[in-house]
Amino acid sequence: METLLRVTDLSRDFGRHSALSGVDLCLERGQVLGLLGPNGAGKTTCLRLLSGLLAPTSGRIEILGLDLTHRPLAAKRHLGYLPERPPLHPELRVDEYLTHCAHLHRLPRRAIPEAIATAKQRCGLEDQGRRLIAKLSRGYRQRLGLAQAILHRPPLLILDEPTEGLDPVQMRELRRLIRDLARDSGIILSSHLLPEVQSVCDRVMILHQGRVRFDAETHAARPTNLWRVRLGGETHVMHLNDLAPVAGALATGPNQFQVDLRAEATSADLARAILLAGLELFELTPERSDLERTFFDLIGAEEHA
Template identity: 70%
Template sequence: METLVRVTDLSCHFGGHPVLSGVNLELARGQVVGLLGPNGAGKTTFLRLLSGLLTPASGHIEVLGIDLNRRPLAAKRHIGYLPERTQLYPELRVDEYLTHCAHLHRIPRRAIPKAIAAAKARCGLSAHGRRLIAQLSKGYRQRLGLAQAIIHRPAILLLDEPTEGLDPFQMRALRALIRELAQESGVIFSTHLLPEAQAVCDRVLILYEGQVHLDTDLNTAPPDHVWRIRLGNPITVMELSAFAPVIGALSLGPNRFQVDLVPGATSADLARAILAAGLDLLELTPARSDLERVFFDLLGVEDRA
């Protein structure tokens, strides 16, 4: 697949405080990558760096092989960006605002009406071209922000909390639109809605304290020999590996582990070994691409109610 964005060892500091550290990413055409993480993890900063609004302390960003720091105008031509808070002009009408955006993106004058019509159609704004922006609801303003991001048909689309302000029907339509846009572009979007990311994304990056703690492909099914267990007794990884039929174990928190079974062993063999050791087995589940579980595991927070 064609690589649209390559990020290498990206770091950013604010007032000497590290906000991002050593972030790496490759985005291919046709991919939808979700940025997940708690507030303050660095998601918005990362998107601002990718859009060229901020300059990194170190590291490199290449957009279609163009160094964003050295040739920002050439690189930004291929980027569409929906910020967390889109700067709209309430005194303008929808068509007037999109015409202004088309000029900023240097769309040829003759092509502007067609570009505006296509962007409005994709974002459900075809019947609202004459409306004042001040009269739009929050959801429709979000649609307008997305329309300005795609009006020049960019190869890379950066969306910061794109579902903010949308009702469930609009969110469903946006998911379909993102998948449609990804057929010809690459999409990176941040969200705090874990099910939303799982429904739309091919890959997710979980950011925590400015670092990537997980970069995983959601289209890859987990192997059937990897299981998660929760015990009612305190035990270490080494103690567990000494009697259980596993070739590796990873601690996910107090008395919680992800284990890789030895060839030929089953979950029943694992359960019998745990019970024979006099331990309480409280949970035994296959390791699956459940973002909520993975997210809380990485943050060291119990995800059960």
């Protein structure tokens, strides 16, 4: 596989404060890397360094073998970047803005109309070309920010909170787009949403206090269909195992159980089956995924309801 991004011993200091320290990273074509971490962990600093907006205190960033510090223009031609707040110009229309971005990316004049049409189609903006950016909803502004990032078809994409402002349907469409883009690109995706990262990313990197605490593939940390159940009265585990949505149940304490649902079943199916069986349902809570457990263990914090 082709290596698109190689980061070696990357660090950034702000005065006496070390925002990022000793980060190593390798991203190959076809990979989607999820970048996680609590507020202040160094995620934004890391993304700004990788996109060339900040210079590192030490370390090396190579995009397709090009050193980002010493050959910034050549390296950035292979990079698409969506910051958390897209750099939009509200006084422009959508097509005007994308044309401006195409010139910044130095696209050949003849290639610009097709590049704009393709980016708009992929981001669901086909009918928005004449609209003023100031009149766009937050979700459509996010789509436009993504369109400018993919306009020049870069092999490396950096997306900072790309689902910000999107509704659930738009988020699902964006997940499909990211997987589609990953066929030919490498993608780094920063998000606060752990389920979102698990659903779309091949690897996950967790930053805490400016250092990499975890970097591994996510295939072993896919969401499970495990639920914690607390029932009233005298309930035996066999009562739960007899319910249609249940693939298996394990007693974890007095009237407390861990229930594994069948692949097609939902928590609503389980609750309905419990009530129809004449049992008292006091608690129905999803078990943390492996990624959630890893995240909270690493940062030394507990999830708050």
